[in-house]
Structure formats: structure tokens, C-alpha cells
Amino acid sequence: MLLPTGVRVQQSRWNSPTAESAFQKQCADIYYNEGLVMHQREAIFPANRHALYKEHGYSAAIRSGDLLFVSGQVGSREDGSPEPEFSLQVELAFKNLQATLAAANCTLDDIVDVTTFHTDPEHQFATIMQVKQKHFSAPPYPNWTAIGVNWLAGFDFEIKVIARIP
Incomplete structure (x- = not known):
């Protein structure tokens, strides 16, 4: 899964592409351009x-x-x-x-x-x-x-x- 332009993963906790993809899908530790953390529900x-x-x-x-x-x-x-x-x-x-x-x-x-x-x-x-x-x-x-x-x-x-x- 590709992240939108300007969105980056702050820190990867896994070493495999599959785990990285799951990590991205869960939206954990994702930051936006402005540095705002995605909020939990x-x-x-x-x-x-x-x-x-x-x-x-x-x-x-x-x-x-x-x-x-x-x-x-x-x-x-x-x-x-x-x-x-x-x-x-x-x-x-x-x-x-x-x-x-x-x-x-x-x-x-x-x-x-x-x-x-x-x-x-x-x-x-x-x-x-x-x-x-x-x-x-x-x-x-x-x-x-x-x-x-x-x-x-x-x-x-x-x-x-x-x-x-x-």
C-alpha cells in the first residue's frame, strides 16, 4: 500500500514488506506533512x-x-x-x-x-x-x-x- 504524497511512516517496527504493509493499513505512527499525529478513536x-x-x-x-x-x-x-x-x-x-x-x-x-x-x-x-x-x-x-x-x-x-x- 502506497502512502499519499507527503505522508511518511515515522518509524518501522517490522522488517518484512508484509508486516510493513499491515502496519501502514492500521495507520499506526503515520504523520502528515504538518507533523500532526493521526488521532485514535x-x-x-x-x-x-x-x-x-x-x-x-x-x-x-x-x-x-x-x-x-x-x-x-x-x-x-x-x-x-x-x-x-x-x-x-x-x-x-x-x-x-x-x-x-x-x-x-x-x-x-x-x-x-x-x-x-x-x-x-x-x-x-x-x-x-x-x-x-x-x-x-x-x-x-x-x-x-x-x-x-x-x-x-x-x-x-x-x-x-x-x-x-x-
């Missing part, structure tokens, strides 16, 4: 994490350097079940998002990119926009992509974000 969970993380085997968020990649947050109660009332489900998804952000010392103001998933965008969009406006009430607004889907594991709304850690 760190799992982030909110204080009162809900059952879905364990049940489905995923992290609430991953910190990598000064970025936080937050998994899709849904309007789930602590037992992992969906909030049945749609507007409350959206509010609860934002509450779960805020708890995950707080676990990494972030707020909604640190978000740079938002992706939302909707099971019935045509009928849900007005409600989502009302809730969104409460949480993102002043510019600069984060980037936002809304995607219509046909299944969200029993939920009707999901929000995932990328935030810059202050």
Missing part, C-alpha cells in the same frame, strides 16, 4: 445512556482529534423504546443529542454538520422544523441534510451530527 457516552447502545453494539459518539462524530440519536426512552408522540420523539432525540454532546464538553453551538432521517418527511417536516428552530435559533446555522427513509427500527426521526470540540 475514543468512544463517548452520555451519563445516562439508553439501552440501544448496548443492545445494538455502537457508540453514542466517537472523538477523533478535535472532532466529535455523533451517532444517530433517536427519541428513545432509557429502556430503548420509542417515544410514541412524534413531536415528543423529536424533542427527545434532541435531548439525547445534547446529552451526548455534553459528555464531550460540546453544545449545539459546536455542531458543524447535521443529517436527519425521516420516515414520512412530507407530513413530519413542519414539526421537525419547529423543534429545529428552537435548538438552532440564530445564525450561523450548521449544514443540514434531511433524508427520507422507510425504516428507523421503530422510530420516525433520527439526527446525527459532527461537532468541533472546543
